[in-house]
Amino acid sequence: MNTSRFISVSLALLATALPASFAAQSATSAPAPQWEHTGWGGGGWFWATAYHPTKSGTIYIGLDVGGVAKTTDHGLTWKIVNNGLTNYAAYSLAVDRKNPETVYVATEDGLHKSTDGAATWKLLPSTRRAELRITGERNHSVRSIAVDPTDGNILYAATPGGKIYKSTDTGETWSVVFEKKSPGTAAPAPFHAVAVSAKNPALVVAATDDSGLVLSEDAGRTWRELDTPKKASSAMFAETDSSVMFGSFYKDGIWKSTDTGKTWTRLTEGVPANATFREIAVSPANTLDVYAIGSTVLVSNDGGKSWKQSMTLNADLTGNPTRHYNGEEPTTNIVHPMNITFNPTNPKELFISSDWRAAWSGDGGTTWHERERGADISCITDIRFSKGRAYTTAMDEGTLVSEDNGKTWRQLWPLKYLPDTSGHYWRIAVNTIDGVDQIVSAASPWNTPLRRVVFSADGGKTFTDTISGLPDYIPTANTMWGQGHPRALAVDPNDPRIVYLGLDGDATEGKSGGGIFKSEDGGATWKQLPNQPSSRRMYYGLAVDPTDSKRIFWGACAANGGVHRTQDGGKTWERVFDKESYVWNIHVTKEGVIYCGGSQLWRSTDHGTTWSQVGELPAGRSVVGIETDPRDAKTVWISQTTWNASAIGGIYKTSDAGVTWQDITGDIPYSKPQVLRFNPETNELWSGWVGLYKIKQ
Template sequence: MMIPRLLNKPHRWLLAGLCAASAPFAFAQLSPTAENATPAWTPTGWSGGGFYYSAAFHPKRDGVLFLGMDVAGVAKSTDHGKTFKMVNKGLIDYAMYSLAVDFKNPDIVYAGTEGGLHKSTDGGESWKFIPGTEKKGLHITSERGISVRSVASDPTDSNIVYAASPGGKVYKSTDGAMTWRVVYQKGVAVDTFAGLRVQFGKANGAYFGGIWSPLEFPKDATAATGIGFTLKGDGSTPEKTFINLKTSTGLSYRSRSVSEVFSDVQPRDVVFSADDFVLDPDFAKKSPDLAATAPKTPDWTTVNRIDFSRVSAPDAASVLKIARIFFAAKGADGKEAKLTVRDFNADKAVQSYGNVRLGESASAGGAVSSVVVSAQKPTRVLAATSESGLLISEDKGETWKPLATPAKAMHAAFDPANPDVIYGAFAKEGIHKSTDGGATWQKISTKLSPKFSAREIAVNPTNSKEVYAIGSDGWNGDFFYSVDAGDSWTLSRTMKTDVAVDPTTPGDGASAGLSAPTNLTINPLNPKEIFISANWRPAYSADGGRTWEERVKGADITVHTDIRFSGNRTYASAMDEGTLMSEDQGKTWKQLWPLKYDGEFSGHNWRLAVNNINGVDRIIATVSPWTGKNSTIVVISEDGGKTYKQTTAGLPTYEIKANTMWGRGYPRALAVDPSNPKIVYLGIDGDATEGKQGGGVFKSVDGGYTWKQLENQPGSRRMYYGLAIDPTNPKRIIWGGFGTNGGVYISEDGGDSWNYAFKQDQYLFNVHAAADGTLYAAGNNLWRSTDHGKTWKQITQIKGRSVVGLEIDPRNPKVMWISAVTWDGSSKGDVFKTTDGGVTWTDFTGDIQHRKPQILRFNPKTNELWSGQTMMHKIKQ
């Protein structure tokens, strides 16, 4: 059974909007050094286990193959997929959903991501983003669940390029993708009201969603009477809608439900007065002392952040267009005015979270999934749309007409010898064929399973009788081949696995079925060679699809959550894939658990603790299963991973929802008492609710087999990686909270009581206790305390990013490494190093292929720094 890739990552993480602003990055203490120039990182993870979403053989260079991944960018192979190397230089984001190689100029490759379109002119070795193609611009993006082949070039003219937009348009460029014009758009009403379009709902499965933005009260304004919006709704009536205001004085206010703003479909100004707001009840509950003396309504001059959120069913969409945010106040001339503080016509940058989609609707007039150009007749172009079926152009995309096909089209293919013969993949409607240039169609998949959903189709370029198709029934994938031009089909979906390269789930056996295939590509120089990108395991065939083998070496897509060392062994945990171990410094890996798919156990492994006791590694891991009756499992091995036991004793069995980072409480924090390995602390994010215990800090005194939720909890249970034990005093426990009442909480008595020790930065992602007892808190910046938390000093100057990864050389506490990342799918991120205790910092990012590591671990035995999150790397120090 194939394992589902249930969590959609990384801006699919539900990470966006946690706290990181979109402001430019600044690091005041960077020092230019020779080391700053070229840190060289070595990939050291395993391959497989993720969603490989796009693939393309090179048309003129035998064996060259490109593979795109949902969270890891692009990999390139020059040996028919036997080995890959990552080629992410220049990408602005890593969500790679479409690839195309120019036929006429073999050095040109196009890569479509959620962030926009990229072009390579050196065979995919490096990339340049094409400005204006982003979602808030032309929306020439490639997106999950929509895009199949979203870019195509004219095989006779490299300057002519076509792009299929999820926004319902077909674009054409005549200058090699530098500029674009719309050549097709389904007739829809034109909205002359500009502004930021916010769709609440139908973006994912969350019941809530919102946007937020920093604000600054106008310096020359006085006597404000309210805050307002210039907006228009869609006539809907969502269940609940709230405006939340935060102030520079640390207060939080919430409006009454303002769902009426959606009801009017005409543009208008709406102003909310102070009487529309009260102190946020959650804030008042968590900060009773501060709330007791706070003004009951907001002081407009102190408002520095606004949140606009909606609560409703996930599949119910409500749309607002917001042109601006303003304060109703007196201006410098003393006259009443509406003073704009956010103009969304000039700048649409906001942070979003939960069930929200920004920008043009992905289904406005029907998304376009693919665009295809006939090799024999390049004037003929096809576009596959989600609502209008296949469209055809006979004049290089200048004019279009719909064909009599099923409404939802995913992809189409021309017979390479006869452009009048066309095959189409129509999702649940199967495979159809036309022999008269699209005038009439016949369904040719009637004998296939009615559950088969056709995604892509291809024709052998040297033998028109051979036709191939991929599709899925849920997570189960199918490949069909036909030797008679579609009159009959043969299923071929089993592949030989490569456990040495992809060590995940070895207990499933030497073969596995295809899972959720996404792209099908044929090597034009040897058409017997076929490659399929798919969930978990990409597949390669050398015999026209009769037999398959997994080929994925070097295409690391794993999202690692922890790395630990013991002697010559390295342990790593990962989302989806489990816990693995290497005994040769990462050259090869062995799965410890789960050994095969287990519906009650397979899922996300979060944190590891490894203690060598009498020469044997004792391992503890925390797990959140995909499914099953338990939301949190602790795994314990007493023999270095040879055997293991699972326990849930004392842990929450339900999914915690209240006040969590990702919509569900996860056991992301784990710490073992360095003086007594029987004492273990576990952190799960999320508040208690009526009749439910919630998350927080749990303690075990028997090595992790049984757990007890601490009677007293830190003031914030919303947490990421924020748990540590002071090695100089194991009774001292450090907890890092996030959001309201976030900051550092310290217990001096093993968790019996807590002191709110640090609140200058309330958005913490990590805490660390160094070997000498120095404490560190990582959030919007990095903070240090040398007196056990009594006082703190900021030792970085970072703007617009969050410090998440944090490591300190145990031999020299002045040597530290941090990672500064953003919470979206972009490639914005860096690694920094200091050798003087944070006085100066060096950019240490170098050539790392994924710039957003959240895990940094130093191995003093080998003098290597390891990084993890998406992909794993190491570098000699």
């Protein structure tokens, strides 16, 4: 399975100033638009977690691409709480015992602080990656921030840059208290975790990538390397006895010291021979209760002398309807656990952040229950509506349907892990033929080296996958992400059996490449168009003109980028728009008006012959989501994104064909969606990328 769902594109994407037409809208006193979550829970990596120090049911989790989520009912329901975050990649969390509403989250952009229980966040400026690099980073950060349990002013940070920092003013200023220089020009090895003893806060321990555990006994003034394996992932002091320490060391297992780190013993009884370990945790109420997570979940009730495995998870198939790990089975395993945390008011209650499904236990880890409803990190790639039903596709998860306007969802495919169909799904097309929804979606399977189409002719009751007529290899020449993906899909509005598929990748010697493929049987078989645009590097840009089915538009990126047009069904192509070299998406209205999105929004009212810019959108972003109201041609919605984990983006609406724009980003937790779809049946605009949301219009 892919572990990273976002791939950077080389563009300048940091400008944030709003044009005057937007500033005027933003200055009004009208309440901010309110979005409603309408997706499911899960869909990615729950990376970090921490309990509130005093409120029994309150837990925080850090999402790999979605920011921070919070629950107040022991994980039964969650809400994304990103107000003020500058970055959505949240890889480490810490809470302040002395000031229980103070929370810290380490993101790829730096350390953020909240003093109101995650209702709002503030970036601590000096911690940014370009400055001190007190960041949370994928595959480096395990538990990288620690607050002194006896003094909330004091913080420690173990950084990916191989340094330990200390702050004595709640993170406003920092000083380096430990670093290990690398030989020559080699980059310093990362530090993964840091912990402070509650019994004796002068004791601080950090887990490093090449020096094992390092210990300070004087609150960070001096440090010494301990006699442990050299690659450490985490360490912990027993709550009531600071001489008792535990460490986790990836493939080198679990170790314990009873003399403040002077000597160490490897704990092996009951530990699987090939297990690797990421984090160790000791119950704050009973030093004998110890937990270790990594490739498995282990529980010890005798201080580490013996261990037993406990990783069976009772799945919540309503809250998270996806089926890859468990199919229709009511139980699965906890997969790739990342952090484990205790409820301080009831240490028998634990929570594990992990891949796909988060886990809660109320009995000390004997049984585990999936709990992440509302903690949505699904990467939605398309949304479609048909007679009261909503359909979506998502990276990693597949194709799903809701028959109650987004309250609940049901997986259409895949229904279990299948090498041919499990993976990233892109666009979806839904058309009603003879009263039945015909569904077509395109996929990039994880573990099969061929792109394919999955389709259903009976409303999703059954499905078939096909590669008929598609490339027998994965194109790599002139692709957006290093290899071709079938990200674009367009149906002929005048004949729903005719479907076009866009797969990026130029032809090479002896290989036909990607480009545009045509199906005349609803997606069952495909044929590559004999002639192709001069660039086949694309994102979502493919559309058929409803006023003339032979007129097709293709959005290309980089060299020969822009909009390409055919007026003879693909026999010949011409480049008709070159004002921008990256065109991310194309949308054609029923009247034949064409919109394309680059760094700005562009419109053509003469079938692509001439183009004009539609207003002046905020600079330094990419227009990816484009939608129009089928009942009112003057109403247009667009979304802007940036191609990294930053929170720079927005959603905008015009009701006068672009003369003025309204910022309707409002309180949506993820401000830069890539998919916008309007449902005229409910007068709702739906938004998708990280998470699925909707708003009345």
